[in-house]
Amino acid sequence: MSKKIGLIATGGTIAGVQAPDMQSYTAGIMPISSLLSVLPFDAAHIVPIQLANIDSCDMDADLWFALVRAVDAALVDMDGIVITHGTDTLEESAFLLQLLVRTHKPVVLTGANRPSNALGADGLRNLYNALCIACSERAHGVLVTMNDAIFAPTDCYKATTLGADCFAARNGALGYVQQGDVHFLRIESRKLPHFSACSPESFARVEILLSYAHNGLGAILHALKEDGVRGVVIAGSGAGNVHSALKRALCAYQPDELTVVCASRLARSFIAPAMLQAPQWIAAGYLSPFSARILLALLLGSGATHDAIVRTFRQFGD
Ligand code: ASP
Numbered sequence: 001m002s003k004k005i006g007l008i009a010t011g012g013t014i015a016g017v018q019a020p021d022m023q024s025y026t027a028g029i030m031p032i033s034s035l036l037s038v039l040p041f042d043a044a045h046i047v048p049i050q051l052a053n054i055d056s057c058d059m060d061a062d063l064w065f066a067l068v069r070a071v072d073a074a075l076v077d078m079d080g081i082v083i084t085h086g087t088d089t090l091e092e093s094a095f096l097l098q099l100l101v102r103t104h105k106p107v108v109l110t111g112a113n114r115p116s117n118a119l120g121a122d123g124l125r126n127l128y129n130a131l132c133i134a135c136s137e138r139a140h141g142v143l144v145t146m147n148d149a150i151f152a153p154t155d156c157y158k159a160t161t162l163g164a165d166c167f168a169a170r171n172g173a174l175g176y177v178q179q180g181d182v183h184f185l186r187i188e189s190r191k192l193p194h195f196s197a198c199s200p201e202s203f204a205r206v207e208i209l210l211s212y213a214h215n216g217l218g219a220i221l222h223a224l225k226e227d228g229v230r231g232v233v234i235a236g237s238g239a240g241n242v243h244s245a246l247k248r249a250l251c252a253y254q255p256d257e258l259t260v261v262c263a264s265r266l267a268r269s270f271i272a273p274a275m276l277q278a279p280q281w282i283a284a285g286y287l288s289p290f291s292a293r294i295l296l297a298l299l300l301g302s303g304a305t306h307d308a309i310v311r312t313f314r315q316f317g318d
Contacts, residue, residue, distance in 0.1 A: 006074035012086025014123035016115035056086025061200035080134030094153035106139035122164035204300035206231035218249030235289035285317030
């Protein structure tokens with residue numbers, strides 16, 4: 001009996017349409033049913049679910065949690081899930097799903113760097129590969145696929161807007177899809193924390209502050225704090241270094257007033273506790289500022305103590 005795969009569409013360039021002049025395009029136009037109608041895939045029964053049709057730069061917590069609920073609901077009677085998503089924030093949604101959806105079944109996110117009617121459009125191929133992964137007995141949990149490669153949400157990122165090879169991973173690909181065959185080179189064995197949050201209220205206000213030359217963000221930080229921000233992730237320069245103006249402003253807060261996690265603005269980095277510029281800060285390990293922000297928001301939203309937050313981030317630095 002063929003497998004039943006839920007195909008949840010959220011928009012993105014994979015559903016984008018290019019103008020006749022081939023110069024500009026708009027993301028999130030084509031319904032998923034139109035993409036499916038031209039996809040030569042009959043190895044599974046596919047159930048399309050059009051959840052949204054947005055440019056993923058506009059992703060927000062309301063849609064995130066609607067996506068989590070849609071995935072949970074579909075997993076009840078589906079063998080796997082594919083999610084189409086804009087590439088801008090795909091890595092963030094993938095990491096969030098990994099922390100919130102508890103399943104052994106495959107949940108595969110994909111997108112495209114080129115709109116659906118562009119020359120050399122990559123969307124259908126990526127969608128085809130995602131469906132192959134979702135049908136594979138060896139695929140488990142949340143995965144990302146782009147340009148024939150399979151990535152782990154914890155370490156993949158959008159690396160370029162040029163060409164179809166738009167994603168990369170700090171630790172390399174988990175595997176590849178070749179002519180519909182799914183090959184894993186390694187499996188992600190790291191155990192991740194799990195949250196049962198199910199609404200945007202469980203996602204505390206955490207912002208990312210970038211450190212750069214001639215930095216004046218200290219002033220902005222005060223405004224953020226007054227606006228209910230409970231945590232900050234620093235995207236530090238190099239090895240998580242923080243401009244002294246920003247550091248002074250951050251150090252004015254006690255950890256219970258404002259939780260500070262330090263990551264690096266580099267695509268490939270590792271911030272260990274010994275590298276921190278202030279003892280009360282928390283090291284992001286190998287997490288990007290975007291992933292660290294999601295983790296911290298869920299931790300603060302679930303009422304975790306400072307010690308529990310420190311312990312959880314250590315899991316990403318061992
Ligand atoms: N801006 C688009 C989006 O994230 C880019 C893409 O999908 O490649 O929706």
